[in-house]
Amino acid sequence: MEKAGNGRVFKIQRYSLDDGPGIRTVVFMKGCPLDCVWCHNPEGKKGTASVELDPKACVFCGGCEAVCPNGCHALKDGRHVYDGKNCVGCGLCVRACRYAALEPVGKATTVDEVMNVVRRDAVFYKNSGGGMTLSGGEPLYQPGFSLSLAEAAANEGISVCLETSGAGEKENLLKIAKYCDRALFDIKETDAARLKKYTGGDMAAILDNLFALDVAGVPIVLRLPVIPGINDREEHFKKVAETAKRLRSFAGAELMPYHSFWLSKCERFGIAAKYCEPESLSDGECERFRDVFVKEGLPVLRK
Secondary structure (H helix, E strand, O other), rough: OOOOOOOEEEEEEEEEOOOOOOOOOEEEEOOOOOOOOOOOHHHOOOOEHHHHHHHOOOOOHHHHHHHHHOOOOEEEOOEOOOHHOOOOOHHHHHOOOOOOOEEEOOEEEEHHHHHHHHHHHHHHHHOOEEEEEEEEEEEEHOHHHHHHHHHHHHHHOOOOEEOOOOOHHHHHHHHOOOOOOEEEEEEEOOOOOHHHHHHHHOOHHHHHHOOOOOOOOOOOOEEEEEEOOOOOHHHHHHHHHHHHHHOOOOEEEEEEOOOOOHHHHHHHOOOOOOOOOOOOOOOHHHHHHHHHHEEEEEEEEOO
């Protein structure tokens, strides 16, 4: 893998307190090899540029429908129906919209441009133990760009945290990990067939990457989305706890209860929702899963 000076991101979030220790700037990378049915950042799935629709700003002028080469926009029964499946990010519809109802997502950018944003808050990183977090999408989807960003930040003394599903080439993961002082590793399922069904992921390859990262000595936080009807099983969390006990660099578990905010994103990005469970689990149910780790003497960072 060669480093890359150019890449594509869909958001840079400053002052984050949820993606690693301290105050952090999170760089959300475009593209992901997985297809989680509950994905909370569906705009990050495609590696190419895409478009966001603000239905409240649309005045149904029809300009976007007239210029889109792939028929992504249609005005039907007083509604702007946007289907982003065939969107290639050409930007014709954005330029045709005079009412700011359409915005491009997935800006092509450079390492220098990203670092100019990241270093703005260097004083906060120093005082809080924070830094930069590479997230997504999936940073391993753009390994050369992720490597360049990680190296650039580390060379400036900025902490680097990698948030990953582990879905990517091991060689790329380990090259990036050399510049990271923490990894947030998502464990979405522990049943291989269910993982394949609901995310498209390969359990063996993901676990292989997890243990390779552990051998490299990078502190690992296991991030555990709690998805009603999919992985809300005590057996699943017991298997995660068993895995955690095998990690020499285990730094804690984070339970991340499901929320339905992403469903509104699907409408704005023209993505068909594949999972429509509207309710999160109760605090009591999440506490039960947290207790699985507590009983094993394993740290839980949050619930």
